[in-house]
Amino acid sequence: MKRALRGLLLVMLTLLARRAWAQDEPLSFGQAGHVAVSAERLFGFVHTTESANGGSASADTINLLSAPTALIGTGYTWPRIGVDFFVASSVSLGCAASYFNVSPEAGSFSGFQLAPRFGYALNVNSKLAIWPRGGITYEHVSTSSGGGTSNSQSFLALTLEAPFAILVVPRAAFLVGPTLDIGLTGTMTSAGASRDQKFSDYGLQVGLLIYI
Numbered sequence: 178m179k180r181a182l183r184g185l186l187l188v189m190l191t192l193l194a195r196r197a198w199a200q201d202e203p204l205s206f207g208q209a210g211h212v213a214v215s216a217e218r219l220f221g222f223v224h225t226t227e228s229a230n231g232g233s234a235s236a237d238t239i240n241l242l243s244a245p246t247a248l249i250g251t252g253y254t255w256p257r258i259g260v261d262f263f264v265a266s267s268v269s270l271g272c273a274a275s276y277f278n279v280s281p282e283a284g285s286f287s288g289f290q291l292a293p294r295f296g297y298a299l300n301v302n303s304k305l306a307i308w309p310r311g312g313i314t315y316e317h318v319s320t321s322s323g324g325g326t327s328n329s330q331s332f333l334a335l336t337l338e339a340p341f342a343i344l345v346v347p348r349a350a351f352l353v354g355p356t357l358d359i360g361l362t363g364t365m366t367s368a369g370a371s372r373d374q375k376f377s378d379y380g381l382q383v384g385l386l387i388y389i
Contacts, residue, residue, distance in 0.1 A: 206306040206342055206350070206388060207267045207298030213388040215259040215352060217273055221382030223254045228360065229374040253290070253314055253334060253358040253378050261296065269296040269310075288318035292336055306342040307354075311335075314358060328367035332376055334358040342386055352384040 206213075220241040227234050240254055261271025271294060278287040294312025301307060314336045321327040340354030360375035 205300050205303075206344070207263055207269070207300065207308070209263055209266045211263045211388050213259070213261045213263070213269065213271070213386060215261070215273075215384055215386040217257045217259050217352065217384040218254055218356070218382045219256050219384050221356075221380050223356075223378050223380035223382070225254070225376060225378040226360075227374070227376050229365070230372060253316065253332075253336070253376065254356075254380065254382070255290065257290065257292065259292075261294075263298075267298045269298065269308075270294075271296070286318055286320040288316060288330075290314055290316040294336065294338075298342075304344045306344075306350075307339065308342055308352075309337075309339045311337050313361075328365060330363065330365045330374065332363035332374075333361045334377065335361055340384070348388050350386045350388075352386050354381070356380050356382050 257273040257275035259273035261269040273292040292314040296310035298308045318330045340352040342350040360377040363375040365374040
């Protein structure tokens with residue numbers, strides 16, 4: 178399933194890239210009416226902290242098309258697809274989303290995340306723009322073990338990002354920049370009992386962008 182999702186992501190990006198590259202005229206990023214489609218958090222460095230029952234744990238990871246495996250409960254760093262519409266010059270409204278389903282030998286887990294946001298794009302020059310964005314990220318995860326035990330987790334975070342859009346061809350760019358997810362609230366439910374559990378992370382992550 179994970180391999181199929183990666184394949185779908187690559188196909189979609191290829192089709193969008195062909196359309197963007199066919200339009201040879203370079204345009205300033207963030208013009209009113211533009212739509213930006215992005216594949217985000219494809220790889221990078223992430224530091225993740227988990228807080229639960231008065232204790233905490235943390236891990237540093239380098240992820241490539243997946244979330245950190247040391248703290249699998251956080252979906253904040255899963256690859257996501259984003260769509261943003263520039264409602265006015267430089268001002269964007271949009272949402273990023275992700276779905277994951279992984280079945281290791283010990284059990285399985287699946288879930289999704291939604292991240293509505295707003296942003297403001299600033300062109301540094303014809304090849305470089307910075308695009309600060311802010312919003313919230315909601316994540317829900319369901320897990321099951323080989324023994325039939327299952328639980329669910331829900332989290333909410335304040336998400337702040339400041340990616341640089343580095344133009345490589347007309348209307349296509351790399352996204353490179355810092356990400357910050359500040360855990361606001363979260364719960365884990367298992368066998369009918371609930372407990373508080375939050376995740377926060379920060380990192381430097383890379384993605385791809387097409388704007389049309």
